[in-house]
Amino acid sequence: MAQLAMARTFMPQYAKLPGRVRKSVDAAIAKFAEHTHAGLHLEKIAGARDPRIRSIRVDDYWRGLVLAPAEGDVYCLLTVLGHDEAYQYARGRRFTVNQAIGVLQSHDEGKLDEIRPALEQMSERLDRRLFEHVPDKDLIRLGVDEAILPIVRLIPDEATLQVLEHLLPEPQYVALLALAAGMSPEEAWTEVAACMSTDQPPADVDPDDLVTAMRRSPDRVVFVDGPEELRHILAHPFDLWRVFLHPAQRRIALRNSYSGSFQVTGGAGTGKTVTALHRARHLATGNGARVLVTTFTTYLAETLQQQLELLVADEGVRDRIEVTNIDKVAYGIVAAHRGNPGIAGPQVVRRLLESAAEGLPYSAGFLAREWEHVILAQRITSEDAYLSCSRTGRGVALSRAQRRLVWQAIQRVVGGLSERGQSTFHQLADEAAALAARTAPRYDHVIVDEAQDLHPSQWRLLRALVAPGPDDLFIVGDPHQRIYDNRVSLSSLDINIRGRGARLKVNYRTTHEILAWAVPLLGLAPAIGLDDGTDTLHGYRSPMHGRRPVVRSFPDQNAELTALVSQVRAWLADGVEPGSIAVTGRSRHVIDPVREALKEAGIETGSLLSRAPRVRVGTMHGMKGLEFRCVAVVGVHEQAIPTQVTRQADDPVAHTHDLQRERCLLFVACTRARDDLYVSYTGTPSPFLASAAG
Numbered sequence: 001m002a003q004l005a006m007a008r009t010f011m012p013q014y015a016k017l018p019g020r021v022r023k024s025v026d027a028a029i030a031k032f033a034e035h036t037h038a039g040l041h042l043e044k045i046a047g048a049r050d051p052r053i054r055s056i057r058v059d060d061y062w063r064g065l066v067l068a069p070a071e072g073d074v075y076c077l078l079t080v081l082g083h084d085e086a087y088q089y090a091r092g093r094r095f096t097v098n099q100a101i102g103v104l105q106s107h108d109e110g111k112l113d114e115i116r117p118a119l120e121q122m123s124e125r126l127d128r129r130l131f132e133h134v135p136d137k138d139l140i141r142l143g144v145d146e147a148i149l150p151i152v153r154l155i156p157d158e159a160t161l162q163v164l165e166h167l168l169p170e171p172q173y174v175a176l177l178a179l180a181a182g183m184s185p186e187e188a189w190t191e192v193a194a195c196m197s198t199d200q201p202p203a204d205v206d207p208d209d210l211v212t213a214m215r216r217s218p219d220r221v222v223f224v225d226g227p228e229e230l231r232h233i234l235a236h237p238f239d240l241w242r243v244f245l246h247p248a249q250r251r252i253a254l255r256n257s258y259s260g261s262f263q264v265t266g267g268a269g270t271g272k273t274v275t276a277l278h279r280a281r282h283l284a285t286g287n288g289a290r291v292l293v294t295t296f297t298t299y300l301a302e303t304l305q306q307q308l309e310l311l312v313a314d315e316g317v318r319d320r321i322e323v324t325n326i327d328k329v330a331y332g333i334v335a336a337h338r339g340n341p342g343i344a345g346p347q348v349v350r351r352l353l354e355s356a357a358e359g360l361p362y363s364a365g366f367l368a369r370e371w372e373h374v375i376l377a378q379r380i381t382s383e384d385a386y387l388s389c390s391r392t393g394r395g396v397a398l399s400r401a402q403r404r405l406v407w408q409a410i411q412r413v414v415g416g417l418s419e420r421g422q423s424t425f426h427q428l429a430d431e432a433a434a435l436a437a438r439t440a441p442r443y444d445h446v447i448v449d450e451a452q453d454l455h456p457s458q459w460r461l462l463r464a465l466v467a468p469g470p471d472d473l474f475i476v477g478d479p480h481q482r483i484y485d486n487r488v489s490l491s492s493l494d495i496n497i498r499g500r501g502a503r504l505k506v507n508y509r510t511t512h513e514i515l516a517w518a519v520p521l522l523g524l525a526p527a528i529g530l531d532d533g534t535d536t537l538h539g540y541r542s543p544m545h546g547r548r549p550v551v552r553s554f555p556d557q558n559a560e561l562t563a564l565v566s567q568v569r570a571w572l573a574d575g576v577e578p579g580s581i582a583v584t585g586r587s588r589h590v591i592d593p594v595r596e597a598l599k600e601a602g603i604e605t606g607s608l609l610s611r612a613p614r615v616r617v618g619t620m621h622g623m624k625g626l627e628f629r630c631v632a633v634v635g636v637h638e639q640a641i642p643t644q645v646t647r648q649a650d651d652p653v654a655h656t657h658d659l660q661r662e663r664c665l666l667f668v669a670c671t672r673a674r675d676d677l678y679v680s681y682t683g684t685p686s687p688f689l690a691s692a693a694g
């Protein structure tokens with residue numbers, strides 16, 4: 001019986017087909033898959049560069065292309081193309097086995113042959129080659145084919161290498177890119193090894209054994225076990241993440257077990273959430289384990305739930321995975337104990353803080369930070385404990401007498417809330433943590449997304465929900481996207497992740513052009529991770545290319561809004577769905593006029609969280625965790641970004657943290673864009689834009 005496999009490249013082509021053609025493709029595949037001698041249906045292609053590429057007829061116009069290795073009975077669907085394109089594909093493409101790591105790879109040999117004379121000319125003229133310092137033996141050790149080597153020797157510079165990206169075999173491009181970035185062959189090997197789904201490279205690599213190479217490449221090829229699985233895969237052809245994990249994602253998500261808690265970091269769009277969802281399925285499969293998947297907001301939790309439904313076909317497994325945002329977890333536990341608790345809104349808290357600060361040499365903001373970052377963070381419940389506690393990380397020293405004043409002021413806030421029968425969510429998390437610690441753990445495993453912004457009280461709650469042990473907490477976050485001022489050292493909360501972590505580097509959302517522009521927004525200060533170590537974005541990259549971000553300056557807000565309306569109209573005219581367009585700004589002062597302007601122009605808008613087919617508009621904080629095809633970030637002028645920054649003289653540490661938070665916020669907003677990013681300002685631009693332009 002023939003074994004059917006499907007290449008990652010098949011899905012995007014299939015997704016684009018009209019429904020009628022898709023049906024014909026489904027029928028052709030089903031017939032092909034059922035047939036015992038599948039090879040009989042395949043047609044040879046005259047002039048095919050790789051004779052193992054065959055075609056399958058879908059109808060008069062469409063052709064499926066199939067890789068049919070000489071040995072065995074495995075057939076891999078590669079893509080589906082119109083007749084002429086299909087023949088062109090077959091005339092150029094060659095499949096090989098990477099000699100260093102044994103995975104399946106392909107390259108466009110036809111195009112490489114075509115551009116070779118131009119490369120030769122260029123390299124003669126420039127008299128400089130990008131890889132002249134790297135001996136052949138090192139290139140070969142990194143998996144560069146002897147057949148590709150002559151081309152590699154001609155490449156004059158990094159820009160030319162990038163032009164060749166889609167013509168070269170991917171693992172070889174990864175090796176070359178690493179060397180071009182100045183890495184030693186040993187460092188480049190680490191990058192190449194990240195393209196393997198196993199920890200060690202295979203001992204023997206047979207260059208002709210494509211089937212074994214396919215089995216080693218689950219990021220590119222899925223083996224289909226019967227019609228049910230085929231239907232499941234084809235039902236959501238846009239959602240490649242369900243089926244094809246990057247080897248690094250796969251190694252993390254599908255590892256049998258971790259001895260304790262584990263942390264996954266990675267820049268925006270590297271698939272941390274995807275990895276967390278696969279981990280949830282892995283943990284809930286088979287042994288009846290109860291898994292909690294939790295994140296920051298209700299909306300993000302709803303999105304996770306929807307993705308989980310796409311990922312997990314088995315209802316029994318799905319039922320064992322609970323997806324809830326962290327505040328709801330806390331609310332539920334407290335409500336079960338003492339009835340529904342009252343929640344204090346931010347205005348109420350602000351008013352109480354302001355009145356508590358009256359007559360004191362401390363601002364409401366100072367009291368708020370002291371309460372959040374010292375008292376609630378350390379769960380301090382008495383004046384004596386506060387007088388002797390450590391205030392590490394706070395920028396202003398307080399004498400005993402001053403601490404007493406501050407303590408009393410904060411007690412007035414706590415008392416005011418308690419009179420109203422209300423708590424903040426951080427207080428609630430603290431109460432829930434204490435309650436949960438008194439009962440048996442509710443879950444076998446807890447998975448946390450967007451972990452960088454959780455408060456210590458929320459971590460205490462998570463700690464209490466699962467017993468310490470193997471696979472207790474799987475923590476996913478990015479310290480470069482910290483947009484609330486919560487800095488947590490997990491080791492102080494009984495969660496040990498030091499030395500237990502992995503970092504994802506390949507961005508699946510945003511183009512190289514947008515990332516290259518946005519990463520410098522973060523500035524040069526290293527981000528501090530949850531394990532107290534510094535986190536870098538070293539090696540963070542995107543294989544996708546697109547338009548460079550557009551940054552526009554205007555004399556006044558009217559002109560800025562008029563241009564924004566034209567930009568949104570242009571996106572809509574290009575066929576972008578309204579719900580795939582987001583417009584964001586630092587505050588309501590910026591986005592309220594945006595809503596008005598779009599409305600006047602007859603463009604319907606909704607909130608960032610709306611599921612309606614409308615252009616989404618909201619503040620930068622609301623952009624966390626979301627993604628859109630096109631994003632406009634407006635009002636990026638110096639009065640708006642940074643904003644709400646503590647004065648250096650009042651508290652130098654808070655000042656630095658606040659500035660970094662503002663950088664992260666702008667970075668988060670910009671990296672939500674998949675295809676197009678548009679940034680505008682009036683007057684003087686935000687100082688952060690200067691780093692991006694540089």
Ligand SMILES: Nc1ncnc2c1ncn2[C@@H]1O[C@H](COP(=O)(O)OP(=O)(O)OP(=O)(O)O)[C@@H](O)[C@H]1O
Pocket residue numbers: 239240241242244245246249266267268269270271272273274275478481507508509624625626627671
């Ligand atoms: N293996 C994959 N194959 C295809 N698409 C992927 C893969 N991994 C992630 N993606 C896609 O990349 C995008 C970003 O993924 P995800 O949201 O998991 O990243 P993230 O690291 O959590 O991002 P952020 O930190 O910015 O919120 C999503 O559209 C996701 O579907």
